Amino acid sequence: MIYTLTLNPSVDYMVNVDNVVLGKLNRTKSEAKFPGGKGINVSRLLSSMGVKSVATGFLGGFTGTYVKEYLKKEGIETSFIEVEEDTRINIKLKSSEETEINGQGPTITEDNLQQLKNQIRQLTKEDILVLAGSIPSKLPSTIYEELVQVCHETGAAFVVDAEGSILQKVLPFQPFLIKPNHHELGQFFGKEITSCEEAMHYGKRLVELGAKNVIVSLADKGAVFINDEVALTATVPKGELKSSVGAGDSMVAAFLAKGMKNGDFKEAFRYSVASGSATAFSIGLSTPEKIDELLPQVQLSESV
Numbered sequence: 001m002i003y004t005l006t007l008n009p010s011v012d013y014m015v016n017v018d019n020v021v022l023g024k025l026n027r028t029k030s031e032a033k034f035p036g037g038k039g040i041n042v043s044r045l046l047s048s049m050g051v052k053s054v055a056t057g058f059l060g061g062f063t064g065t066y067v068k069e070y071l072k073k074e075g076i077e078t079s080f081i082e083v084e085e086d087t088r089i090n091i092k093l094k095s096s097e098e099t100e101i102n103g104q105g106p107t108i109t110e111d112n113l114q115q116l117k118n119q120i121r122q123l124t125k126e127d128i129l130v131l132a133g134s135i136p137s138k139l140p141s142t143i144y145e146e147l148v149q150v151c152h153e154t155g156a157a158f159v160v161d162a163e164g165s166i167l168q169k170v171l172p173f174q175p176f177l178i179k180p181n182h183h184e185l186g187q188f189f190g191k192e193i194t195s196c197e198e199a200m201h202y203g204k205r206l207v208e209l210g211a212k213n214v215i216v217s218l219a220d221k222g223a224v225f226i227n228d229e230v231a232l233t234a235t236v237p238k239g240e241l242k243s244s245v246g247a248g249d250s251m252v253a254a255f256l257a258k259g260m261k262n263g264d265f266k267e268a269f270r271y272s273v274a275s276g277s278a279t280a281f282s283i284g285l286s287t288p289e290k291i292d293e294l295l296p297q298v299q300l301s302e303s304v
């Protein structure tokens with residue numbers, strides 16, 4: 001079974017404003033609300049691709065209820081730990097550029113944390129845990145390493161989609177997949193990464209450091225995939241950017257959905273790039289129909 005862990009879920013409040021002006025009253029052209037947080041997005045996408053998962057993490061208050069009910073309506077199994085304070089609301093502002101304001105998240109008590117660790121201890125080598133997104137400000141910054149250590153002991157495989165400083169700590173435990181974007185990869189190596197060639201160079205180092213499969217995304221500039229056997233660069237489909245929120249999560253979900261089914265990681269990577277772009281060209285997440293439509297535009301080239 002695939003488990004997704006979102007330590008810091010959100011309600012994503014997406015607003016579209018023409019020419020936003022700071023310090024003035026702005027009115028929206030359109031708006032939408034969705035459950036958010038990286039693991040939750042992965043569960044929602046997997047479900048749309050017909051793959052079951054269990055979504056876990058911490059939820060609280062009226063916003064937490066909204067997220068839980070939304071997932072329930074979509075038929076997604078959940079196992080969230082209830083916390084006292086409200087789940088955060090993240091603001092996603094689309095104007096001439098995209099601006100995000102993400103909240104810190106609620107207080108998580110020691111007791112809440114123990115409940116989560118007990119859950120993760122139940123996983124077996126048949127399971128995959130997707131750990132994704134930021135750490136709520138009140139949790140210890142070592143939480144990813146601690147949970148990955150538990151996976152290591154139980155034999156469960158794990159995927160990490162998080163910022164560079166977190167990636168550094170989990171690589172020795174050999175994650176099945178990591179998916180930094182080029183900013184996160186740059187943060188990891190203390191470099192600015194702007195091209196697929198650079199992403200390939202540093203992505204290969206992540207494999208040497210312990211990752212089994214690495215995808216580096218560079219938004220509309222392309223994406224690279226590296227494991228012990230192949231190094232691939234993908235072109236990215238062209239289209240109108242509506243909102244890139246969840247684009248990275250869409251890549252992770254699509255890679256797992258395809259790769260777990262037939263072990264063809266090359267095709268899984270191609271599907272994951274199409275899925276990222278299908279989300280970028282939508283308000284909300286990609287759909288299998290939209291991914292199939294974009295797939296012919298994703299071309300792979302192999303490098304040595």
Ligand SMILES: Nc1ncnc2c1ncn2[C@@H]1O[C@H](COP(=O)(O)OP(=O)(O)O)[C@@H](O)[C@H]1O
Pocket residue numbers: 180181182217218219220222223236237238239241244245246247248249251272273274275276277278280
């Ligand atoms: N402007 C865009 N045009 C086409 N595809 C995009 C665009 N922005 C994002 N994507 C797609 O989404 C994927 C992930 O986007 P990226 O911004 O790199 O990651 P993250 O959402 O994790 O920051 C890209 O590999 C690409 O497939």
Ligand SMILES: O=P(O)(O)OC[C@H]1O[C@](O)(COP(=O)(O)O)[C@@H](O)[C@@H]1O
Pocket residue numbers: 008010012035036037038039041090102132133134135244245246247248249250
């Ligand atoms: O946990 P973080 O890093 O604050 O990110 C949370 C945000 O990331 C998202 O999951 C989107 O992630 P991506 O755009 O990287 O795929 C939003 O739904 C959510 O608001």
